[in-house]
Amino acid sequence: MPTIKSSYLGNLRTESEHVQSGTTILTDAPVDNNGKGEKFSPTDLVSSALGSCMVTIMGIVAARDSVELTGLTWEVTKIMQASPRKIQEIVVDFHWETPVEDEVMIKKLKNAARTCPVALSLDPAIKQTINFNF
CATH class of the missing domain: 3.30.300.20 (K homology (KH) domain)
Known part of the structure; x- marks a missing residue:
C-alpha cells in the first residue's frame, strides 16, 4: 500500500494525500521559479x-x-x-x-x-x- 498518493492540479500546483490519515497538502512552485508561491514548495x-x-x-x-x-x-x-x-x-x-x-x-x-x-x-x-x- 502506498504511503502518499499525489496528483498534478495544473499551474505548477500539486496535491498529496497521506493515505493512512487522509491529510492533504498542496505545493506550488516558488515565485523565483515560475510559480505562485502561495503554498509550500x-x-x-x-x-x-x-x-x-x-x-x-x-x-x-x-x-x-x-x-x-x-x-x-x-x-x-x-x-x-x-x-x-x-x-x-x-x-x-x-x-x-x-x-x-x-x-x-x-x-x-x-x-x-x-x-x-x-x-x-x-x-x-x-x-x-x-x-x-x-
Whole structure:
C-alpha cells in the first residue's frame, strides 16, 4: 500500500494525500521559479521535514527520560543554489525558553536531532547548519 498518493492540479500546483490519515497538502512552485508561491514548495517541504524530524526524534528521547520539550520552537531557512537549481543549505535555529538543566540530556537531544532519519537521508552536499539556542 502506498504511503502518499499525489496528483498534478495544473499551474505548477500539486496535491498529496497521506493515505493512512487522509491529510492533504498542496505545493506550488516558488515565485523565483515560475510559480505562485502561495503554498509550500517541494524544497520548502524538504527543509521543513528536517526541522520536524529533528524535533520528533528529540521528543522520543525526551519522553524516555520524562523530559518535557514544551516551549521548544524552531525556524528553518532554506538556501537555494542557482545552477544547478537545488537546495544548497538548510539552517535550523532551535530556541527553548526553559531548557532542562541536565547537560547530559542536552547532549542526548542534540545528538538525536543531528541523527534523525531526514538528516541522515539528505545528500551530504546539502549543508545542514543546526543552531541550538539553549
